[in-house]
Amino acid sequence: MKLKRAMGIAAAAVLLGGGAAQAEYPERSIGMMIPFSAGGGTDVPGRFFAAEMEKILGTDIVVSNVTGAGGTIGATQLSQARADGYKLGFMPVGTTTTQPHLRRTSYNGDSWAPICLVAQGPQYVTVLEDxxxxxxxxxxxxxKSGKLVTGGPPPGSLPHIAQAAVANAYGVKFTYIPHEGINEVAKSMLGGRVDMAVWFGDAKARFGLRPLAILDSKRSAEFPDVPTLAELGQPVESFVWFGFFAPKGTPDAVVSTxxxxxxxxxxxxxxxGNMEKAKRQVRYMPRDEFAAFFARQYEQNGSLLKEAGLVK
Structure with a gap:
């Protein structure tokens, strides 16, 4: 009897173990970290994306905004999270490819398992409508008169680098005031403390900011009367992209799913449809293509920061 009972327990353990090994991901809700404030430039597409992923994966996607230090606080927390597929991040190019060079963060280009590219779009030079x-x-x-004050996210962000590139192209200097996000920049512009900002095409609809030039090689269909900076003699281009990331070491099958x-x-x-209403451009890359793209961007932006004198 004792032998039969022991065999029965062993068989049950095997069955339970096999069932656990074959359990399909995801089994529970997934946390998605966005390293900037709610309603900001990263948060808007991130929440659109989370809503769609919930439908497809059949589980809740719990979005959390972890702000501060150019997105590096949230990114640092994510890089140190358990790599099991239940802690993920929706992060922009600046947080992932420029801040590590600027701040000597504990994370770097090798800290992630890139999942996919979600969106990419050009930036605009903008001012208040009036x-x-x-x-x-x-x-x-x-x-040139020394009176221009600009604003944007923390130093090393893509809007900051784009403004530096425009200033360098024209041989002038801008007084740059860092802000936590575009909401705060818009408030400073409305309050008369900031004259200009570099941002996406949704800056007009959301904040009443008028685009002066697009930092792209061609004009946009949304603002056909807005010239490219190249047309004005300075071929400066700047794009911001957003990707979906997991911590390094996340199981390959989970990343594929x-x-x-x-x-x-x-x-x-x-x-x-939501992205079009928000004046954002969609661009998808699967995991392998995005991983290669991300590696190139990490190296290229590190070199760009050195050339701009922002890092030694």
């Missing part, structure tokens, strides 16, 4: 600055020439003239779900989410009519 600003006396009507053209880029007006802007540069004000800069997430990448497949990401493709469905990004290509869904509802996601694309």
């Amino acid at each position: 600003s006396p600055v009507k053209t880029v020439d007006d802007l540069i003239a004000k800069a 997430l990448s497949d779900a990401c493709e469905k989410a990004v290509n869904s009519a509802s996601f694309r």
Whole structure:
């Protein structure tokens, strides 16, 4: 009897163990960290994306905003999280490819398992709708007088680097005031403390900011009358992208499941419709393509920061 009972317990353990090994991911809710404030430039597409991933994966995606230090506080926490597929991050190019060079963060380009690229879009040079600055020439003239004040996310962010590139192209200097996010920048502009900011195409609809120039090689369909900076003699281009990441060491099967779900989410009519309303451009890359793209961006932006004198 004792032998039969022991064999029965062993068989049950094998069955339970096999069932656990075969359990499909995800079994519970997933946390998705966004390293900037709610309603900001990263949060808007991130929440659109989370809503679609919930439908596809059949589980809750719990979004958390972990702000501070150019997104590095949230990114640091995520890089140190358990790599089991239940702690993920929706992060922009600046947090992942420029801040590590600037701040000597504990995370770097090798700290992640890139899942997919979700969106990418050009930036614009913007001013208030009723600003006396009507053209880029007006802007540069004000800069030459020493009176131009600009604002944006913390130093090393893509908007900051883009402003530095524009200033360098025209041989002028901007007084740059760092803010936590675009909401705060817009408040400073409305309060008369900031004259200009570099941001996405949604800056006009959301904050009443008027685009003076697009930092792209071609004009946009949304603002066909807004010239490219290249047309004005300075071929400065700047794009911001957003990707989905897991901590390094996340099981390959989990990353593959997430990448497949990401493709469905990004290509869904509802996601694309929401992004279009928000004046954002969608761009999907699967895991392998995105991983290679991310590695190139990490190295290129590190070199760009050195050339701009922002890091030694």
